[in-house]
Amino acid sequence: MQCDTLWITCRLATLDPALEGLGIVENGVIAARDGRILYAGSADDAPAFQAARTIDCEGRWITPGLIDPHTHLVFAGDRAHEFELRLAGASYEEIARAGGGIVSTMRATRAASEEELIQAALPRLDALIAEGVTTVEIKSGYGLSLDDEIKSLRAARALGEVRRVGVSATFLGAHALPPEYRDDPDAYIALVCEKMIPAIAARGLADAVDGFCEGIGFSPAQIRRVFEAARDHGLPVKLHAEQLSNLSGAVMAVEFDALSADHLEHLDAAGVAAMAASRTVATLLPGAYYFTRETKVPPIAALRAAGVSMALATDCNPGTSPLTSPLLVMNMAATLFRMTVEECLAGVTREAARALDLLHDRGTLEAGKACDLAIWDIERPAELVYRMGFNPLHARVWRGQ
Ligand code: DI6
Ligand code: FE
8 A cells, every 4th residue: 555654663652542541552553645644553454555755763652743722822922020920929810900911911912913923922832843732722812802803813823824733723802801891891792792703703713712701801691692603603612611710601611512611620510510411621721720829620530530521731821821831731730630641641632632623633543634643752651741841752743744
């Protein structure tokens, strides 16, 4: 059988759900043609391939390319000074209420051109890519006006053109209240629903719609309107839910068949039960938990017992998670949230793909899927979770190259 590239003498963590655990194949082979996996499995069962190129992996491990399913990579400015204020005792809410926080990033983002936003995001994207990321979700949400949200989403899409990486773009207009709507939050929600979502849907600029359901964000009633507008325009939804308090956002997300409910530190039993009866993925963000010094851990044991899919993401953003390392995310998920190695690796591959509704195309090493691979200089998969501040990536393959 003809193929473009053949990787031989590798160990595979396929994450194939039909196999046990990580779906490990010792003495594996991967064959790719036209950017897709033709075969991934045991060398013993492999058909005879005529490969244009053969790469000997010398026993290295191959996982699916990593997927970061929740980031806010596109923004301008930085918030290092706020970090200093927080170290001196100010809380995240206090800073937000004093006009800092998200709104300070909004000002810088509005002042930046699309090209400047791309240039500002590239070092963050490159840091993810350097750790084997082949697909990244990128939210808008720091423009908060029609033009600035469109600019941000265009920058997100453009990042997928200037780098060899898959980009899922998410419209997060309901992220924060821009100051010009301070006295009339519902009028801002009306703008999001009646102007922004239709314009963004018409331009094909977003793959999903997200919101920040929180005391310092938007109420469940306001988010409901956003979700209804998204549904009217054929866009799937996801939600920042139960990060700082429990507003039963996850229950509402499930009602709208959301792709994911994210954060979930304050998720209660009713929220877990609702998610268990849905396809909605629990996307956990240990970087934000760590950086905000949150003490309430998401109900991992309950989510696990209920069989809820769990994904992991960096939540890369300037305020609560200035993090661009999926490897560190896995370590934090294991150490802070007590997730297993298997859950951590599935969380940045298969379950992350599920959270972006891309599991049919990515997230596991299976024939027919995109040939997005991460090749690692490790002796066992647990090393990817165990070490801190160390990057054993040997090579990254995107679409077979
Ligand atoms: N939740 C978060 O943790 C970030 N956004 C959100 O909805 C914070 C964003 C920021 O502070 O800039
Ligand atoms: Fe976020």
